[in-house]
Amino acid sequence: MNHSALIRASISNVPPLNPTHLTSFDTQKFAIEGRNVNYSVRTKHGKWVPILKDCSLRIPAGQLWMLLGPNGCGKSTLLKVLAGLLNPTHGTIYVERPKSYVFQNPDHQVVMPTVEADVAFGLGKFNLTKEEVRSRVAKALDSVGMSDYLRRPVQTLSGGQKQRVAIAGALAEACKVLLLDELTTFLDENDQNEVQVNAQKPRLSPFVY
Numbered sequence: 001m002n003h004s005a006l007i008r009a010s011i012s013n014v015p016p017l018n019p020t021h022l023t024s025f026d027t028q029k030f031a032i033e034g035r036n037v038n039y040s041v042r043t044k045h046g047k048w049v050p051i052l053k054d055c056s057l058r059i060p061a062g063q064l065w066m067l068l069g070p071n072g073c074g075k076s077t078l079l080k081v082l083a084g085l086l087n088p089t090h091g092t093i094y095v096e097r098p099k100s101y102v103f104q105n106p107d108h109q110v111v112m113p114t115v116e117a118d119v120a121f122g123l124g125k126f127n128l129t130k131e132e133v134r135s136r137v138a139k140a141l142d143s144v145g146m147s148d149y150l151r152r153p154v155q156t157l158s159g160g161q162k163q164r165v166a167i168a169g170a171l172a173e174a175c176k177v178l179l180l181d182e183l184t185t186f187l188d189e190n191d192q193n194e195v196q197v198n199a200q201k202p203r204l205s206p207f208v209y
């Protein structure tokens with residue numbers, strides 16, 4: 001996969017990054033920046049197979065972008081590299097923090113017994129009062145249209161509802177970068193639009209790190 005597979009969902013295209021003109025990441029302007037990112041896997045026969053080849057991209061803050069490309073071109077791999085779940089074989093990456101990654105299959109992520117507990121799970125690392133946690137969980141669930149499901153056991157949710165709960169967990173942490181793998185897997189078109197619009201509203205104040 002190269003940067004031609006990266007399509008912005010709004011306004012005009014930013015020209016591809018020319019790494020020779022830049023010496024440091026422009027963290028004021030870009031929420032995500034990758035330079036000549038390569039990722040290869042080693043087969044059981046010891047052969048290296050390239051998946052990402054010299055992939056460079058810059059994504060400005062406050063915008064929604066989509067990665068488009070054919071099956072198997074490397075979209076999920078690039079997202080995992082940006083999320084820090086995979087280490088690039090070569091290249092450099094900057095991603096603004098806090099960042100969150102929502103898996104293609106929400107069963108990998110929605111693990112607590114109830115919706116409320118699951119959305120609150122990631123907040124455990126912050127020094128918040130119970131009231132602050134409750135308030136963040138309520139706002140995040142409202143953002144994804146799941147306020148009525150607060151006390152529901154997660155195993156009773158549909159795939160799309162689980163995906164919304166996973167997104168609410170990311171929003172509750174006021175992530176600055178939200179990496180969504182295959183938003184289309186479980187959400188229908190209306191739900192995708194709703195989540196995208198709501199996720200861009202600044203309802204939750206960011207944490208100070």
Ligand SMILES: Nc1ncnc2c1ncn2[C@@H]1O[C@H](COP(=O)(O)OP(=O)(O)OP(=O)(O)O)[C@@H](O)[C@H]1O
Binds near residue numbers: 051069071073077
């Ligand atoms: N651990 C691995 N070992 C071998 N090949 C892998 C590994 N991980 C990914 N691949 C291969 O890398 C390529 C890119 O996979 P990736 O999941 O990133 O594609 P994708 O663009 O997200 O595909 P899709 O649209 O089908 O979800 C695929 O050909 C896949 O088989």
